[in-house]
Amino acid sequence: MLATETEADFSAWMGGIQVRIEAALARVLPGHQHAPARLHEAMRYATLEGGKRVRPLLVFAAGEWAGAEPARLDGAACAVELIHAYSLVHDDLPCMDNDVLRRGKPTVHVEYDEATAMLAGDALQTLAFQLLAERATDVDAARQLDMLRTLAVAAGSRGMAGGQAIDLESTGKALSQPELEYMHVRKTGALISAAVKLGALCGGPCPAALEQYAHRIGLAFQVVDDVLDAEASTATLGKTAGKDSRQGKPTYVSAMGAARAKEFAAELRHGAHAALGTLGGNTRRLRELADFIVLRKF
């Protein structure tokens, strides 16, 4: 295929998964016809019509590599996206980042209120684990428990929540690159990696090369986020731009400068490709997603 055909094919695949995930999320989130209506509305508001769905895309890309059933991947993709959505709702609260704009819309506590936002985040987390624990006839129960543990470890105090705690502590401090990496491997990388592993686990075990790929794109995702926060506009991002430097948060841009941060992202992209090279099988979507994550403009 020509480069433009390849790109069009990837875009079509990505669009298909995004539509599929939107429908799956709309199905698993309780509607406002179920009490408490306001809480359920806030949960849907926080989750639906939002974001690039990078984590679900990774679940599907890894799942397709592993030969997993698409219907099974829906549950895993929704679970990881619900954890991501909960973390954004809590992250935006006044006691954390105090942000008013997310995905081009008012944040949940602005649209509803702080207490509802907190409870909506809490219940989104619970729903993620409930989904992964649902009875499945096509995955053996022991592997389902592996998936639950993978998501819990990635989300917990030594994963995503731990990364956010380190982020809070380090505001206003200059961090070295290894310290930054330590924080971001937890804050962003853990859940990105978990998405890849969950997709693979839907089909079979997750090999070390795939974990290596997952680690590298998780880090690359954050490096690119930092570059975009420094260089893109609020309108393009759909969230407040330039926030990190105003809040005195250590970023890859503040630690190494924008030019070196971009080089670092490119190195991680090549490293991710290299990991896939040792993997075998159809790694096309995984390769394309590594490109998408590093080359995106929003």
Added chain:
Amino acid sequence: MLATETEADFSAWMGGIQVRIEAALARVLPGHQHAPARLHEAMRYATLEGGKRVRPLLVFAAGEWAGAEPARLDGAACAVELIHAYSLVHDDLPCMDNDVLRRGKPTVHVEYDEATAMLAGDALQTLAFQLLAERATDVDAARQLDMLRTLAVAAGSRGMAGGQAIDLESTGKALSQPELEYMHVRKTGALISAAVKLGALCGGPCPAALEQYAHRIGLAFQVVDDVLDAEASTATLGKTAGKDSRQGKPTYVSAMGAARAKEFAAELRHGAHAALGTLGGNTRRLRELADFIVLRKF
């Protein structure tokens, strides 16, 4: 046995479980030697040395009835207690009940800060699901998934978190007894019931009569809580007394008066005993816990 001997025996059993659970919680909660230290300290502060451990006691009572392994009950009891601890931390935050005292100590956001309290609650919830998903050789994986679903449904938007959302919405309103029950069956009852079911599931399936018992003591627990909030002192409770009426929260005391609320608790206790009567097997601890829940003074 004489009445006093029976009481002494129950006290000894209860004290033994409480010590056992304290040790198990101290073991499963990451220590401050693991980064992020402050987050892990806050999680331990929120959970250890606190409370009557009613939910773990119910896990053990139901587990002993079901003939489950004590080592297996530790995990289930810790999981349900971690969910309870997380809910208290978030409930006490300024955007919710804004309380400064819990279990005779400053609340987590007072001792640490709001952001740390929110993240500690988040991570306690995650840890609960992680524990239940841990590999166990003596419980089959499908039953472990049942336990995970039971806890998730009880904690989520149609269980505990949903009950808290209804509680928020109903502050300042007079609720009828059915409305109050609807709220409290979710807010308190769901997790109490889940504790009983989790204990039973450690040994085998959970029969309907045990679910009925669980439902009744869950409701009784809240009715007695409302009576104590109205009548006991802050010193006795270890948390701010008289808070409900000051906050205009609907309670069983405001809905039906203290005398009728006490009668209602007594009826629920007898109903719980009646459910056990149809169950068979050794229901002694379950019976004693129904008495303890209704007759407690703090």
